[in-house]
Amino acid sequence: MLDNQVQNNGLKGYLRKKLQLSSLTTTTIIWLLLPVAIFISVVVAKMGIIGVAGLLAVIIGIPVVYGIIAYPQFGIAVLMVVSFMLNYASEFLPNDTPTGILLDGITYMLIFGFFIKKKFDNSWDYFKNPITYLVLIWLGYNFLEAVNPASPSILAWVYTVRTVGFIMLMYFVFLYQINNIIYIRFLFKIWLGLCLLAAISGFQQENFGLMEFERKWYYSDPLRLSFLFINGHLRKVAIFPDPVTFSYNMVVAATMCICFFMLNISKTKKIILGCLIPFYLLTMLYSGTRGAYVLLPAALALLAILKFNKKIVAAVLAAGFMLVIVVFMPTSNATIKRFQSAFNPSADASFNVRAENQKRIKPYILSHPIGGGLGSVGIWGRRFAPNSMLAKFPPDSGYVRVAVEMGWVGLLLFCTLMFVILYTGINHYFLIKNPELKTYCLAMVLGIFIYNIGNYPQQALVQYPSNILFYLASALLNVTMRLDIAERKAQGDTSIKGLKA
Secondary structure: OHHHHHHHHOHHHHHHHHOOHHHOOHHHHHHHHHHHHHHHHHHHHHHOHHHHHHHHHHHHHHHHHHHHHHOHHHHHHHHHHHHHHHHHHHOOOOOOOOOHHHHHHHHHHHHHHHHHHHOOOOOOHHHOOHHHHHHHHHHHHHHHHHHOOOOOOHHHHHHHHHHHOHHHHHHHHHHHHOOOHHHHHHHHHHHHHHHHHHHHHHHHHHHOOOOHHHHHHHHOOHHHHHHHEEOOEEOOOOOOOOHHHHHHHHHHHHHHHHHHOOOOOOHHHHHHHHHHHHHHHHHHHHOOOHHHHOHHHHHHHHHHHHOOOHHHHHHHHHHHHHHHHHHHOOOOOHHHHHHHHOOOHHHOHHHHHHHHHHHHHHHHHHHOOOOOOOOOOHHHHHHHOOOOOHHHOOOOOHHHHHHHHHHHHHHHHHHHHHHHHHHHHHHHHHHOOOHHHHHHHHHHHHHHHHHHHHOOOOOOOOOOOHHHHHHHHHHHHHHHHHHHHHHHHHOOOHHHOOOOO
């Protein structure tokens, strides 16, 4: 009889039927759960808070780990949420808590799940595109830096390659696992939702003051406080690790909303997007990051070029006219004054200092074609080689950091990678026929463009979540093209011959 039931309904169906709670008596349920209750009580009594944490890790952690590996689309969503929220959550924890290990773990699990799935799929067609080839070359160069003779410490390379090089492997996970337009919509909802949460946090910090745990985080490090307190105003970071990451992601979110506003969506959704755009930009001002102020005008200029029509050009010109008024109008507001100073960099003392630093380091870059090694500047340089010249050098610019750590050869490769990503995205934008996929591709092109411009005055691609979002956007450039080709192929469109994503 058992064999017949298993054969007819399947083993899973048979077990599910037998384990239905409705068929169990109250006494049976008590006897089944009693050993579990005793075990939990003993663990808590013997180990206290550590035991509770361990039990939660088992009860919650094991299903989550399984979900990330077995269901990569769930894992990608988890990665996005954790990359946004981890720094904010770490403000509750001691300063030395290695919270970054959690993101490393999620990354490794996604990569592990990727290779498990590829074991049953021998096709590599998804990866045959120019961006993939340049990413692989750049990754190889990053790993070659481990044997750079000028590198002060191999440990500096180990700590740096995690967020600079290894995170690029997520590009392959995104490219392979994102395979339908419904999931792309879901990711954009998460993206904009998390940015909204960040904007609300920044608004609260500016207008209602810091919460107690936020105040402790700000004032726990005198060096951090001196960096964040400028001209009598405390720069806000919201849920992010620094004001640069906060401001850049607000500009990217606002630009995405502008693109999505052009979709064929309901009036309610357009009203929501129309409200989000100024809110994101307002909270961006609270960061006090001058480099972010020029990003939206630059993105709108590219938008006008790519989507050339009367309405777009008129809207961009109107926005440009309003910008000119704001830049030149007299004001006593400190936030607006700082905004105006971004469009007159020669009068800005910090800009002149950065220009002088770049001039001073230029001979070193020219004489070291492969640079001083990953991690030779910044926090890891100060930690592992505190007496070296590069450890004391403030790179500021992401491009300058690449040039110093990886030489002019590395800078050339990096710029080539950025060019290929943008070129591919723009090319795909003009080739895609599906209006929704076309808009998504456009939004990602503008987002990548913003990160690239922002990477000159600041380091835009080294902090979470920006580094993850950048490679997600890069992967979506190819995913949108791939989905469009598949849709047109299903419709019998013969014009797709020769097209690849």
